Amino acid sequence: MKTILHQSNNRGHSNFGWLDSYHSFSFGRYYDPQRMGFGVLRVLNDDHVTGGAGFGTHPHDNMEIVSIPLWGNMAHKDSTGTNGVIKTGDVQIMSAGSGITHSEFNLSKDKDLKFLQIWVMPKERNIKPRYAQQSYDLNYNLNQWQTVVAPDEEQALWINQDAYFTMIKTDRVLQTSYRLKQAANGVYLFVIEGMLKVKEHQLKQRDALGVYEAEEVEMEISKDAYILAIEVPMG
Known part of the structure; x- marks a missing residue:
């Protein structure tokens, strides 16, 4: 990774x-x-x-x-x-x-x-x-990733690219992971609110972490956080 x-x-x-x-x-x-x-x-x-x-x-x-x-x-x-x-x-x-x-x-x-x-x-x-x-009512699906933009998912807005926009809001400290949908993709994690920890990286509000050459990204998300994951082809 x-x-x-x-x-x-x-x-x-x-x-x-x-x-x-x-x-x-x-x-x-x-x-x-x-x-x-x-x-x-x-x-x-x-x-x-x-x-x-x-x-x-x-x-x-x-x-x-x-x-x-x-x-x-x-x-x-x-x-x-x-x-x-x-x-x-x-x-x-x-x-x-x-x-x-x-x-x-x-x-x-x-x-x-x-x-x-x-x-x-x-x-x-x-x-x-x-x-x-x-x-999209993220407060209805707290502590769960929700894909809002995708090329191939019925509940998401269609995009002319092999890209996925996925968001999550939390009401508690959450140990979770993001699994990439395509092997050649990377994911750009943008902290809208709260804090996010990925390995040694501690991210606060409006920090971002790009991750590539990985199948899955394990993380800890703070309480009352709002995270945007943008998965895109790296080519």
Whole structure:
């Protein structure tokens, strides 16, 4: 098993007033040749958007884009005809494919929106753009891993890649493991809240650990934790 540790205080940082963003990988003005991604996971931005602000209409192509609101609600509109709201507890995925335009705004006028924006490079290029979102109640399945994005699972949102997004919330200290679904994949463990221990690595809030050349990752998760596991091909 090989690992790579990304501590929260070593992430890139951009602050535009209306947007305060921390970058796990090179993005925008932040560039680090050692932080160009983890396998096909290319972007993980931890975004805070002030009340009433947001991203105006802009284009994407050939990227799988996952948004996970952590606090607040986000208005979304795109060129597939989607016009709706992504709420805390929802997961959204957009396959940009051959080309899509979209906008995202904080629905509240006076409270911050906090969300994760994650980009995964696609398996097949130039597919027809598509959009989907779904609500997941992790509090209903406490202390259990729940897959929310996958290429082949009925209860998960479909992604154009051999990638899996799995989340867990805890209400007690938990000894558990994550078993990788494909042998050529690695998994990027991101601590949204709480603490996580994997072998000698002690991770706190917003730290991350990439694990590869492993079949299973054993770990200890603290009480009141919220963990995101992003499993991706390493090629």
